Amino acid sequence: MSLTESTLRVALYEGPGTRALSQETRFETLKQLLSQGCSVRRAADPGDVSVWIGDWAGDFEEQGEAAAHTCISVAPEHLPEAVEASRKSVAAAPAGQWKPWFPVIDYDRCTNCMQCLSFCLFGVYGVDGDRKLQVQNQDNCKTNCPACSRVCPEAAILFPKYKAGPINGDVVSDADLQREKMKVDISALLGGDVYSLLRERTAKAQSRFSKERDADKALAERQKCLTKLAALSADIPPEVLASLPSPDEIARRAAEAAAKAQAALAPKD
Amino acid sequence: MAHPRILYCHCQYAQVLPKEVKEEVLKKLCASGVDFEAVADLCELSARRDPLLKELSEGGPLKIAACFPRAVKWLFAAAGAPLDASNTQVTNLRVEHVEPAFAALLDPSLSPNLPAVATTTPSHVAH
Numbered sequence: 001m002s003l004t005e006s007t008l009r010v011a012l013y014e015g016p017g018t019r020a021l022s023q024e025t026r027f028e029t030l031k032q033l034l035s036q037g038c039s040v041r042r043a044a045d046p047g048d049v050s051v052w053i054g055d056w057a058g059d060f061e062e063q064g065e066a067a068a069h070t071c072i073s074v075a076p077e078h079l080p081e082a083v084e085a086s087r088k089s090v091a092a093a094p095a096g097q098w099k100p101w102f103p104v105i106d107y108d109r110c111t112n113c114m115q116c117l118s119f120c121l122f123g124v125y126g127v128d129g130d131r132k133l134q135v136q137n138q139d140n141c142k143t144n145c146p147a148c149s150r151v152c153p154e155a156a157i158l159f160p161k162y163k164a165g166p167i168n169g170d171v172v173s174d175a176d177l178q179r180e181k182m183k184v185d186i187s188a189l190l191g192g193d194v195y196s197l198l199r200e201r202t203a204k205a206q207s208r209f210s211k212e213r214d215a216d217k218a219l220a221e222r223q224k225c226l227t228k229l230a231a232l233s234a235d236i237p238p239e240v241l242a243s244l245p246s247p248d249e250i251a252r253r254a255a256e257a258a259a260k261a262q263a264a265l266a267p268k269d
Numbered sequence: 270m271a272h273p274r275i276l277y278c279h280c281q282y283a284q285v286l287p288k289e290v291k292e293e294v295l296k297k298l299c300a301s302g303v304d305f306e307a308v309a310d311l312c313e314l315s316a317r318r319d320p321l322l323k324e325l326s327e328g329g330p331l332k333i334a335a336c337f338p339r340a341v342k343w344l345f346a347a348a349g350a351p352l353d354a355s356n357t358q359v360t361n362l363r364v365e366h367v368e369p370a371f372a373a374l375l376d377p378s379l380s381p382n383l384p385a386v387a388t389t390t391p392s393h394v395a396h
């Protein structure tokens with residue numbers, strides 16, 4: 001996955017050379033374009049957008065201003081395919097291959113404590129040139145997992161697609177803040193850090209697996225164990241826990257993240 | 270005075286916005302004849318640092334139909350396109366009903382509502 005491409009930008013054009021669209025067609029066309037991940041300008045003036053979509057009258061799309069643009073017909077039997085071709089020709093981002101789920105930092109709240117960076121095993125976080133926390137690898141984040149927002153003592157980590165506040169961006173109340181702080185304390189009480197808990201559980205499960213002949217049964221056992229762990233570790237989805245690396249790898253990545261956080265927090269020379 | 274530009278987010282890749290609300294607002298925008306920009310998923314544009322966000326954040330008064338203002342503020346900031354708090358109004362389709370949401374977008378006057386400062390005190394300010 002790469003997040004370097006921009007989305008395909010198109011204009012829903014209803015100027016000279018096109019027939020006006022009915023409200024229904026305008027709406028259905030827009031919905032289709034959005035379902036294909038496009039950004040759509042719906043305006044009398046398409047500006048510098050180079051892909052124009054309209055109900056072309058005659059051969060206008062081959063003449064005048066329109067000739068300088070890619071002109072696509074609104075006809076539903078042509079539209080999806082033509083949009084895909086256009087996307088490929090300008091190397092725009094593919095649609096729908098990634099659910100955009102990733103942490104977003106509220107810098108009005110963030111204290112740069114680096115707890116999130118030390119916690120995340122998947123290299124989502126990093127620091128900028130001024131050693132300020134940054135979300136750097138959004139597509140490394142595990143879909144639907146809000147775990148790092150649980151370790152932030154300031155409720156500064158948002159997941160805009162999360163179901164509830166304040167993680168979804170809703171206003172942070174004092175009660176929320178107390179709860180977030182308590183969660184950190186609880187995980188500390190449970191044995192220092194969440195990863196030691198994870199390691200312990202996974203190691204126990206693995207020693208059981210080694211004696212286990214039946215692979216399906218072993219899988220069911222692992223899932224049961226992970227489900228229990230999910231209940232302990234707030235709302236980490238079981239599929240995320242199931243995809244955790246081996247205990248050794250967890251230890252290695254946790255140490256790497258901790259070192260990165262420590263370096264960011266060390267006094268500057 | 271020109272009408273503030275309108276940005277509509279369809280939240281394509283999650284069921285975060287009630288379907289009937291987002292579709293009804295889009296339908297009304299289509300019927301109104303007003304100019305607007307519609308994006309499939311603002312979160313995705315933020316992660317991609319899509320140049321459209323900079324164009325929107327630097328283009329003067331802006332009305333956005335998406336989700337919580339705090340989320341929208343920091344999604345733009347994360348894309349290197351910080352919004353001008355005095356010139357931006359966010360309509361939250363997660364909680365608003367269709368009629369007031371649409372009325373807010375079409376109203377030519379703008380009521381800025383981005384959180385300007387933390388609403389509860391983070392510990393670095395408290396101590």
Ligand code: SF4
Pocket residue numbers: 105109110111112113114115116117133151152153154155156157
């Ligand atoms: S844990 Fe929260 S406050 Fe600490 S660096 Fe991460 S986002 Fe900022």
Ligand code: SF4
Pocket residue numbers: 160161278279280281283285286309310311312313335336337340341344
């Ligand atoms: S900005 Fe809000 S409404 Fe838009 S895609 Fe993200 S979560 Fe959905």
